[in-house]
Amino acid sequence: MAAISHPRLTRRTLLRGSLGVAGAAALGAAPVRAAEDLKGKTVVFASWGGAYQDAEKASYCDPFVQKTGARVVQDGPMNVAKFRTMIESGAPDWDVADITIDFLYAGIGDKLFEKIDKSIVDTSRLDPRFVNDYGVGCIVWSYNLGYSTKAYAGQEAPKTWADVFDLKRFPGKRTLNDNVVSTLEVALMADGVAPEKLYPLDVERALRKLDTIKSQTIFWSTNSQSQQLFVDGEVNLGLILNGRAYDAAKKGAPIAVSWEQNIQSVDYLVVPRGSKNREAAMHLIDVMTLPENQAKLANIIAYAPTNPAAFKDIDPQIAPWLSTAPDNVKRGFVINAEYWRDNLKKLQERWAAWKLA
């Protein structure tokens, strides 16, 4: 499952790589390595799969491989329980992981991450809002209302979450996230709760609202699936991440998104505690914060950069798809990661029970 990204692994490069290792070993205490020389090192990178991880590989990992000579092994999908189990066992398989903000807060409390080595990662490049002692923000993204441009041609397009729950004006199958995070917020907003009054969430009210469309809703469990549902015309509207909608649209699916009431979130890069390649991992994170690499990622999948200098290299056609575009920021709000850190477990159980009822 894990694919290896390496600059064309031929016999010769392999030989060179192993000679490099032998050489380094022979020298014993080698002088401090320059950032460019990580030959023979391997970094295992775990993320969310699909179009997003492909974009991360092309814009973060490949430049890192070229620059340092290290290898990057792609793994995943990122999974919180797997992450925890690895740390418990004392020898994590992953060296860099792409995680969501709620897990960042939970994980810091449980001491799951290595501290970011600021002598290697130049965090001054980034918007300080996205820098944490234990993680570095890499993208800003949002949950959006996506809809089929075909299904509702010739009528007003769905705009707000209330429209997703309006089976009369917008009939047909819809999709939501098979996860309490985001789905409860969406249901409450559809029921008329203002974004600034959402937290703490009125869970039962949200679930009652969800009951009204339950039989018409397909719940997606992976982002790739959310894309596929729109591409295949299986659903007419629903919740999708902005980057996934962009990727689907780019590949020709008749999909558009509304930015009303978008729920913004941030992905962080962390190094699991006890990583065997801590130093190389920090170097990879450093490469991930470079403006040209962040711009490249945004150009592929429309997730907004955390390095402000990246914006100038982003295709102007993509800018309106970014969560951080001023118009989009105005219409959305940032998810309450502290609330989810404290309530996730309890509400996940409630969610599982609701699905079966």
Place this chain on the structure above:
Amino acid sequence: MSSSDATTAETTPRDGRTDEKGAAIRAVGRIGRSALLLAPAVLLLLLAFLGPVGWLLSRAFTQPQPGLQNFVDLWERQGYLQVLWNTVAISAMATPICVLLGFPVAHAMTYGSPRLRRWLVFIVLIPFWTSLLVRTFATVILLQRNGPVNAMLIGLGLSAEPLPLIYNMTGLMAGAVQVLLPFVVFPLHAAMLRIDPAYMQAALTLGAGPVRAFLRVYLPLTLPGVLTGATLVFISTLGYYVTPAMLGGPRQTMIAQTIQDQIAQFGNWGMAGALSLLLLAVSGLVLLLLHLTVGLKAVAR
């Protein structure tokens, strides 16, 4: 095919016994050569199966704290018993469908022309050799709203709009049955091969109509095959994970998905162990029922 398997299965122990004698003569102690040959498989099972499974099941009683708390939760909390009931109900639904669909296939495979037989074996086996995941994805493509099945139904005027064939019980059954069919076809075929055609001829010449002869003579003779197949299907369905996850809806959640959720979402190994134990207990119960009704020996034949 299965019948030849059955004959080898029968002869092996006999060979084993003669080997054992030889081994004893060569004073290898009490351990026979055949037992030594079994050792790698037994060792592998111990290390790769019994060890981890035992470890998971034991966690049901040790995590988060020692005791029976996980089982109390299973009983008291919303959802878990519902999932167990779902799982049994889905298996109980898939089983008769498989038997009814598989019976004529096995029959044709037994009594058809050699050419037909070859083709049928081939057709039943081909999907058997294909990855479960691939076949399940293929079912998704076939049954989705704009898939070929719906296109055909609409094209033939049988339906005005796409039918919901997927992400519900229909999709789950379609996926489960096509995967499980070989498990019932081959035991049935094996049972039918063992039936002496003279019995049916005798019944017919003695004045039974074809229906009566089938019901009173033929069907009872295939019963061990039917029960073996049904048991295999039922127990396999109990543990289904990929198919309900990809083809079912939220209401078709099965116990394997809940076990996975307990581990992947909550890291709750204790509850996962308790649920696994429950699944194992239900499977054991089914085997026990089978043993009490027809006897495992009859089925193993």
